[in-house]
Amino acid sequence: MLDVKNLHKKFGKKAALEDVSFHVDEGQIYGLLGHNGAGKSTSLGIILGMVEPDRGEAFIDGVSVQKARANALRNVGAIFESPCFYEYLSGWENLRILSNYSGPFNKMATEEIVGRVGLTERIGSKVRTYSHGMRQRLALAQSLLPMPKVLLLDEPTDGLDPEGIKWFRDFILGLRNERGMTVVFNSHLLAEVEQMCDRVAILKGGRRVFEGKVSSIEGDERLYDVDLEPWDEGMHFLALQGCRMIRKGRISIPQDADPAILVAALVGIRVRVSAFSPIRRSLEDLYLEITR
Ligand SMILES: Nc1ncnc2c1ncn2[C@@H]1O[C@H](COP(=O)(O)OP(=O)(O)OP(=O)(O)O)[C@@H](O)[C@H]1O
Numbered sequence: 003m004l005d006v007k008n009l010h011k012k013f014g015k016k017a018a019l020e021d022v023s024f025h026v027d028e029g030q031i032y033g034l035l036g037h038n039g040a041g042k043s044t045s046l047g048i049i050l051g052m053v054e055p056d057r058g059e060a061f062i063d064g065v066s067v068q069k070a071r072a073n074a075l076r077n078v079g080a081i082f083e084s085p086c087f088y089e090y091l092s093g094w095e096n097l098r099i100l101s102n103y104s105g106p107f108n109k110m111a112t113e114e115i116v117g118r119v120g121l122t123e124r125i126g127s128k129v130r131t132y133s134h135g136m137r138q139r140l141a142l143a144q145s146l147l148p149m150p151k152v153l154l155l156d157e158p159t160d161g162l163d164p165e166g167i168k169w170f171r172d173f174i175l176g177l178r179n180e181r182g183m184t185v186v187f188n189s190h191l192l193a194e195v196e197q198m199c200d201r202v203a204i205l206k207g208g209r210r211v212f213e214g215k216v217s218s219i220e221g222d223e224r225l226y227d228v229d230l231e232p233w234d235e236g237m238h239f240l241a242l243q244g245c246r247m248i249r250k251g252r253i254s255i256p257q258d259a260d261p262a263i264l265v266a267a268l269v270g271i272r273v274r275v276s277a278f279s280p281i282r283r284s285l286e287d288l289y290l291e292i293t294r
Contacts, residue, residue, distance in 0.1 A: 003028040003152055003184040004049065009058035011044055011208075018044045019055070022210045024203045026186055028151075031178055033195040033216075034188040036205035037293060042188035043083070045205070046156050049186075050080055062152060079150035081158055085141035089130040093121060093140050096129055097147065104148040112147065119143045119173070135166040142173070153177070155187035159194060167191065171198050196285035204292055211292050219288050223254040226261065229277035236273040240264065248291060252281075 004026040011019040019041045026032040034042045047053030049060045051071040060067045065074035087096045097116070101107050116125050119139040124132070132140065138158065145153060153174075159167050171194055177183040189195050195202060196216055204212040228251065230236030237247055243264060244256040255261065265278050 003030075003063055004032075004186060005061040005064075006045065006049065007059050007061070009045060009048055009060070010056045011041075011048065011053065012056055017208050019048075019058075020208045022058075022203075022205065022208070024210065024213055026184055026201070028184055029178060029182040030184055030200045031174060031198050032184075032186045033199035033202040034186065034205065035190075035192070035195060035202055035289060036188075040205040041208040042205060043156055044208075046080075046082060046154055046186070046188065049154060050078070050082055051075060052082065077148075077151040078154060079145035079148055079152070080154040080156075081138075081141045081145050082154070082156045085137060085144070087129040087137070087140065090128060092128055093125045093132070093136075093143075096140065097125075097144060100144050101147045108147075111149070112143075115143045115146050118146075120169070134161050135163065138162060138166070138170075146177075150183070152184045152186070155185070157189060158187055159189055159191055167194060174198060192284070192286040192289055202285070204289060206293050212288065216285065219285055220283050222257070223283065224257065224259075225252060225254050225281050225283050225287070227252055227277060227279050227281050229275070230268065231274040231276070235271070236268055236275075239268060239271055239273065243267075248287070249294075252287075 006022065006024050009019045009022045022041065022045060034045060036042050044053055048055045049067060051067045055068065062074045062078060067074040088099065097112055098107050101112065116122055119142050121136065121139050121143065124136060129137070129140065142158070159170050162170060174185055175198060178185060199216050201213070201215050203210055225248065233250065240253060241247070243259065246254045248254060255264065261278055265275050268275050
């Protein structure tokens with residue numbers, strides 16, 4: 003559904019993107035991750051035809067955004083950067099006006115979408131009286147008005163409270179499950195991304211440094227959280243047994259190692275072991291390993 007091929011983009015001398023590619027299948031939820039300035043918004047901007055790449059191309063459903071923008075984007079809904087509304091008009095009036103950019107206003111469909119985003123009671127109020135969360139829901143409603151197949155969302159959970167974040171997660175998963183919608187979004191909330199996304203790409207300094215299935219993140223490594231005193235001495239011993247330090251307090255042990263024997267051996271060389279517990283590798287672990 004979305005093919006991003008070898009994107010390069012410089013702003014002045016600074017490279018914002020260097021040879022970034024990724025591919026999103028129909029019905030997938032895809033997360034773009036990276037530190038501030040890693041190039042996530044620039045990638046979304048290029049996919050939306052709002053930023054011109056120096057090289058490379060983005061295809062939506064096989065159509066090049068750079069060569070046939072209107073055609074490529076006809077099935078795309080998006081929230082890009084901070085959504086802008088007419089503050090002095092109601093949410094409903096905003097949707098009525100803004101929907102005209104993508105097609106004729108459909109009252110019934112709009113009512114349905116407003117209900118889905120939970121704004122029915124306040125849709126007649128002026129937007130200037132809306133909370134941040136309500137604005138995000140209005141932006142989501144606007145992005146859904148063209149009945150898109152693909153939804154591109156630039157930091158959609160930014161500034162939402164925990165309840166709003168959970169609501170967003172359920173909403174997006176519902177769209178995918180009911181309509182097979184393809185969703186691409188960038189976020190700094192790794193736990194959310196892990197719960198929602200099928201695949202992720204991690205960008206660092208404009209380069210793609212990881213791309214893969216969220217379910218594969220756990221990998222084959224046997225990870226343990228350990229607390230050793232003294233750390234250096236204990237870690238030196240563990241390294242000789244084939245263990246690898248991920249960071250202070252976290253190690254991976256070889257497939258055939260028996261943790262009970264490792265602990266007994268550490269105690270035998272007078273290293274105090276306060277913790278030696280198996281853990282699951284999370285998206286946050288992977289992210290920190292890759293981006294550090
Ligand atoms: N219009 C612009 N003019 C100049 N530099 C820009 C412009 N847009 C982005 N950049 C630069 O390109 C790099 C990538 O920015 P981008 O906004 O894509 O990062 P990001 O990963 O979305 O960051 P954040 O998480 O902070 O939103 C940054 O160094 C940024 O300063």
